[in-house]
Amino acid sequence: VVTGSATLSGATVGSLTVVNGSAELQDGTTVLGDVRTFQGTVTQDAGSTILGSVRTLDGDVGAFAILLVPFFFLLFIGFVLAGFVAALLVAAFGARQVRETEALISGKPGHVLVAGIAGTVVLPLLAILISLTVIGAPVGLGVLFLLLPALAFLGWIVAAIWIGDWIVAGMRGSREPGRPYLAAVIGVFVLGAAGGLPFVSAIAPLFGFGAIVLAAW
Secondary structure (H helix, E strand, C coil), X not given: CECCEEEECCCEECCEEEXXXXXXXXXXXXXXXXXXXXXXXXXXXXXCEECCCEEECHHHHHHHHHHHHHHHHHHHXXXXXXXXXXXXXXXXXXXXXXXXXXXXXXXXXXXXXXXXXXXXXXXXXXXXXXXXXXXXXXXXXXXXXXXXXXXXXXXHHHHHHHHHHHXXXXXXXXXXXXXXXXXXXXXHHHHHHHHHCHHHHHHHHHHHHXXXXXXXX
């Protein structure tokens, strides 16, 4: 019984589970197994029988959620470390390309934003349309599940390095002359810390992705 109510009268059931609802066991009803509830209620008349156990899952779900907290914390740390490593690799092997995309973000922010919005709509749509054909299905699925997520992550890295460069320029008076290692570290830290804000977590990677799309175009 999920988000509703049930009345059992003279019935025989194997087990009963109530989730965010209610159940009434009237006379002559027999539950051969267990009765389980999660944010639900079960009322039992004197003439009904439950052969198994009666227990609530509320505490079990709460305990399971507590056990997941360390897992998600370690997962978050892993993503942060992966972001730092990826940003440093991009700064080491793609410094010139990063500078070009940064110049687009700074010089043509409107064009970059439009390219980012268009890319997030048009590219997945094209990939889905290609996937509808037998020959194009592998290409479309590869673009949809491999290429686009990789470009989105790369766009996040580009946005992070751009933010880091802006901070470094504010502190030093100019950007790093060589590869932007310091900007990569600072940018990933700042953008990762501000990622909890919906506006920042959405608009910054959109600019980075848009700069990549515009540069490729």
